[in-house]
Amino acid sequence: MATAIDMTHEGAELGAMESTACDPHHMPLPELSGVSSIASAQSEPAEGPEQQQLKVYLRVRPFSKEELAKNEDQGCVVLESPETVLLQAPKGSASMKSSERGITQQLHKFSFSQIFGPEVTQADFFDGTISTQVQDFLQGKNALVFSYGVTNAGKTHTIQGSLKDPGILPRALDVTFRYVSGRKYENMDLKPYLSVDVQRLDSDQLKTERNTKATLLNLLKEESEPPKPSRSRSSSMSSVSSLSFSGVSYDQTVDSADAAGDGMQCVFSVWVASYEIYNEYIYDLLQAPPTTKSKKRPALRVCEDGAKNPYIRDLTWVNVQSAEEASKILHVGNKNRSAASTVMNQSSSRSHSIFTIKLLRIDGADIQGMSELTLCDLAGSERCNKTKTFGERLKEAGNINNSLLILGKCIAAMRNKQSDRSKISHIPFRESKLTRLFQGVFCGRGRVSMIININQCASTYDETLHVMKFSAIAKQVVQVIQPRSLESLAPRLVGRNGKPLIKNGVIDNQAVDDYLSEDELLDGEDEADMSILPQEELISLLEGLREKLLTERRKNLVQEIQIRREMGDAIIQQLMEMEEAHSYHIADLKESYEEKKESTMEMYKEALKEYAYHCAQERLDEEYIPVEKYTLEQNKAEELQKRLADLEQQRHGTGTGSSVVFTKDSSTQTDKLPQTPTQDSGDSERCKLLYREKCAVEQLCGEKQGLIVSLEKRICELNETLQEAGESYLEKLAQIQELQISLADKEQIKRRLQADVTDKKAELSVLREEMTKLSLDSERKMRPKRGLLASIELVTTPHKTALRHVIRRSVRATPSTRNKS
Numbered sequence: 107m108a109t110a111i112d113m114t115h116e117g118a119e120l121g122a123m124e125s126t127a128c129d130p131h132h133m134p135l136p137e138l139s140g141v142s143s144i145a146s147a148q149s150e151p152a153e154g155p156e157q158q159q160l161k162v163y164l165r166v167r168p169f170s171k172e173e174l175a176k177n178e179d180q181g182c183v184v185l186e187s188p189e190t191v192l193l194q195a196p197k198g199s200a201s202m203k204s205s206e207r208g209i210t211q212q213l214h215k216f217s218f219s220q221i222f223g224p225e226v227t228q229a230d231f232f233d234g235t236i237s238t239q240v241q242d243f244l245q246g247k248n249a250l251v252f253s254y255g256v257t258n259a260g261k262t263h264t265i266q267g268s269l270k271d272p273g274i275l276p277r278a279l280d281v282t283f284r285y286v287s288g289r290k291y292e293n294m295d296l297k298p299y300l301s302v303d304v305q306r307l308d309s310d311q312l313k314t315e316r317n318t319k320a321t322l323l324n325l326l327k328e329e330s331e332p333p334k335p336s337r338s339r340s341s342s343m344s345s346v347s348s349l350s351f352s353g354v355s356y357d358q359t360v361d362s363a364d365a366a367g368d369g370m371q372c373v374f375s376v377w378v379a380s381y382e383i384y385n386e387y388i389y390d391l392l393q394a395p396p397t398t399k400s401k402k403r404p405a406l407r408v409c410e411d412g413a414k415n416p417y418i419r420d421l422t423w424v425n426v427q428s429a430e431e432a433s434k435i436l437h438v439g440n441k442n443r444s445a446a447s448t449v450m451n452q453s454s455s456r457s458h459s460i461f462t463i464k465l466l467r468i469d470g471a472d473i474q475g476m477s478e479l480t481l482c483d484l485a486g487s488e489r490c491n492k493t494k495t496f497g498e499r500l501k502e503a504g505n506i507n508n509s510l511l512i513l514g515k516c517i518a519a520m521r522n523k524q525s526d527r528s529k530i531s532h533i534p535f536r537e538s539k540l541t542r543l544f545q546g547v548f549c550g551r552g553r554v555s556m557i558i559n560i561n562q563c564a565s566t567y568d569e570t571l572h573v574m575k576f577s578a579i580a581k582q583v584v585q586v587i588q589p590r591s592l593e594s595l596a597p598r599l600v601g602r603n604g605k606p607l608i609k610n611g612v613i614d615n616q617a618v619d620d621y622l623s624e625d626e627l628l629d630g631e632d633e634a635d636m637s638i639l640p641q642e643e644l645i646s647l648l649e650g651l652r653e654k655l656l657t658e659r660r661k662n663l664v665q666e667i668q669i670r671r672e673m674g675d676a677i678i679q680q681l682m683e684m685e686e687a688h689s690y691h692i693a694d695l696k697e698s699y700e701e702k703k704e705s706t707m708e709m710y711k712e713a714l715k716e717y718a719y720h721c722a723q724e725r726l727d728e729e730y731i732p733v734e735k736y737t738l739e740q741n742k743a744e745e746l747q748k749r750l751a752d753l754e755q756q757r758h759g760t761g762t763g764s765s766v767v768f769t770k771d772s773s774t775q776t777d778k779l780p781q782t783p784t785q786d787s788g789d790s791e792r793c794k795l796l797y798r799e800k801c802a803v804e805q806l807c808g809e810k811q812g813l814i815v816s817l818e819k820r821i822c823e824l825n826e827t828l829q830e831a832g833e834s835y836l837e838k839l840a841q842i843q844e845l846q847i848s849l850a851d852k853e854q855i856k857r858r859l860q861a862d863v864t865d866k867k868a869e870l871s872v873l874r875e876e877m878t879k880l881s882l883d884s885e886r887k888m889r890p891k892r893g894l895l896a897s898i899e900l901v902t903t904p905h906k907t908a909l910r911h912v913i914r915r916s917v918r919a920t921p922s923t924r925n926k927s
């Protein structure tokens with residue numbers, strides 16, 4: 107089941123428009139109040155304004171062979187009726203994925219003013235679409251046609267077509283020249299001027315005009331083959347070089363002006379211009395682009411005349427006398443476009459190509475009217491689609507086509523405005539060059555139609571769906587077209603200096619009054635065209651501007667000083683901050699270096715200690731006394747001392763009270779101990795023994811003491827040795843490093859020498875080869891001397907050598923002989 111609403115994925119706006127687009131009985135919406143007011147300000151309507159839904163045509167191009175081979179035909183586009191089409195999401199497309207997730211629908215239905223299938227011919231397409239607009243144009247009304255679609259959808263094919271199968275533009279030109287046939291104004295002295303005016307050229311201007319046209323036409327004279335339209339990818343496509351439609355049938359609804367019986371004895375002058383809008387810059391396609399990238403392609407400006415009608419300043423307008431001439435001009439444009447896109451490295455499918463025809467209706471000395479037919483081949487819309495929105499996100503996406511975005515916004519705003527009249531919505535016509543140029547036509551000064559081109563490829567389904575949604579909004583826009591009398595349409599005729607000329611013998615005061623005031627020229631951001639003002643006004647304007655300039659300069663200077671001061675302060679502040687950060691950084695570095703140094707020192711110390719320990723260990727091994735033994739001895743000594751003390755006590759307890767003092771040095775006097783009469787012989791013996799033992803213990807203690815002292819001394823010596831060893835270790839370390847460096851040097855020298863040796867070897871082998879060659883050569887030379895001659899040489903050679911020796915010896919001997927003499 108097809109759905110009409112797709113609100114989630116693409117945004118509410120697009121969803122809403124699709125729903126309306128699906129309603130074939132959708133009633134025209136009320137007029138755009140804001141839009142119509144702009145239109146009505148231009149002139150007095152002779153009758154009520156005509157409301158018309160914007161015509162949106164769909165053209166589906168056939169598959170190419172390559173596309174069929176790639177299985178692009180997956181039944182994505184189904185033409186239900188001449189007005190409705192069904193889009194079915196193919197597998198793998200983003201739409202299918204989102205429909206599987208239940209976000210969007212798989213089927214989308216759209217309605218159009220008319221749908222043209224792949225089999226429809228160019229002629230039928232022209233007849234079914236813009237032929238009525240061309241008739242309006244011939245009757246003095248303006249018409250604007252857009253072709254919109256993704257790249258490779260057939261936009262250029264539809265507008266320009268090929269030599270054998272011309273598109274709507276050459277057909278429109280052909281119809282125009284058939285209409286004016288026999289009533290052409292052959293002099294080119296009346297030329298479109300500014301937006302809606304006509305300028306009478308003087309003889310000098312006329313000469314320049316003729317030269318410009320001749321130069322342009324000469325550009326194509328040499329070419330046998332017409333250039334392809336720059337946007338067309340297909341080799342099978344080429345633009346028209348001649349508009350002889352012999353054999354091409356088309357609806358002959360428009361015949362010559364006479365036959366149509368428009369009742370006026372007027373003649374027609376046809377002027378054409380071709381330009382492109384690329385990256386919001388307008389480029390004249392009838393001006394040769396620069397041949398090198400370094401030169402800038404001159405961009406044109408959009409200006410406004412006194413009535414605020416926009417026009418492109420300095421755009422080349424060329425008078426054409428036939429459809430052939432017009433098509434040649436179209437070719438020049440195509441050629442310049444492709445040359446520019448090559449030199450400037452730009453993608454031509456990202457630019458809008460515009461061709462405008464102006465038809466002047468001349469009655470004697472008066473200009474009865476001027477109408478304009480514009481065909482606009484819009485840039486490929488795929489980039490916009492890829493961003494999936496017409497909103498702000500597009501801007502962020504970068505490299506977007508601003509004009510396309512604003513066109514979409516304008517169309518949506520127009521639709522919104524008419525659906526809800528209470529809404530005060532602004533239509534952003536002025537936000538892009540494209541919409542600004544055609545604002546007037548959108549607002550009722552002409553009829554707008556849109557051709558939507560699509561292919562049926564499955565791979566571009568998502569982009570195609572977006573194009574369809576865009577078209578659905580466009581279809582809802584109701585244009586309020588202002589019918590105007592030919593009189594009100596009559597353009598002002600101006601002279602060389604741009605001042606209005608006498609009209610019917612009377613100075614057109616109204617016209618003079620309508621010209622721009624200084625304020626109008628300087629108003630807002632509009633790029634005003636000063637050159638249209640008379641000389642005196644220009645001088646006064648210039649003076650005023652000079653004063654303004656001076657005031658502005660003064661203001662700017664003050665501002666600049668202030669800004670510089672602020673900038674200076676800011677820079678100083680920044681520098682100070684940087685300095686502070688720097689000093690912190692330096693302190694940090696210092697700290698970390700200190701830490702590293704200390705840790706390295708610790709490492710060395712540890713290494714030294716270890717080394718010293720090892721040395722000490724080695725030395726101690728020789729004089730080692732185990733601790734156990736030492737403790738045993740010490741215990742023994744203590745025990746003996748204890749026993750001695752016990753004995754002493756016993757002696758005191760049993761003795762007569764006379765005290766005997768045992769001293770170390772009295773040990774020798776043991777035999778001389780006093781004998782008391784009361785002492786028995788056993789006791790005295792024991793005492794003697796004890797005394798001897800005590801002396802022995804004392805002697806042992808003394809020895810041990812001496813050992814301890816000697817050990818301490820030894821430890822001191824070892825410490826000294828350790829220190830010395832540490833120093834020598836550092837010395838050795840330094841020596842090792844030096845040796846390593848010298849080793850590396852030697853290594854390098856060795857490598858260099860090896861390389862030299864290799865070179866020499868190579869040289870040697872080359873020399874050997876040369877020698878071999880030379881010897882072979884000499885052998886070859888020797889070869890004919892065979893037989894008798896060879897043997898003669900063999901015989902003579904030893905003689906020759908001997909002779910050479912003799913000569914050499916005599917030469918060496920000569921100086922000495924001379925000296926002797």
Ligand SMILES: Nc1ncnc2c1ncn2[C@@H]1O[C@H](COP(=O)(O)OP(=O)(O)OP(=O)(O)O)[C@@H](O)[C@H]1O
Pocket residue numbers: 166167168224255256257258259260261262263264337338339340341342343455485486559
């Ligand atoms: N109705 C058609 N019948 C036959 N071939 C067509 C039709 N429409 C388009 N083609 C072919 O499809 C190819 C692409 O068409 P075209 O160059 O006009 O696309 P485009 O939309 O202008 O592309 P771009 O935006 O890149 O300029 C061309 O080879 C063209 O001849």
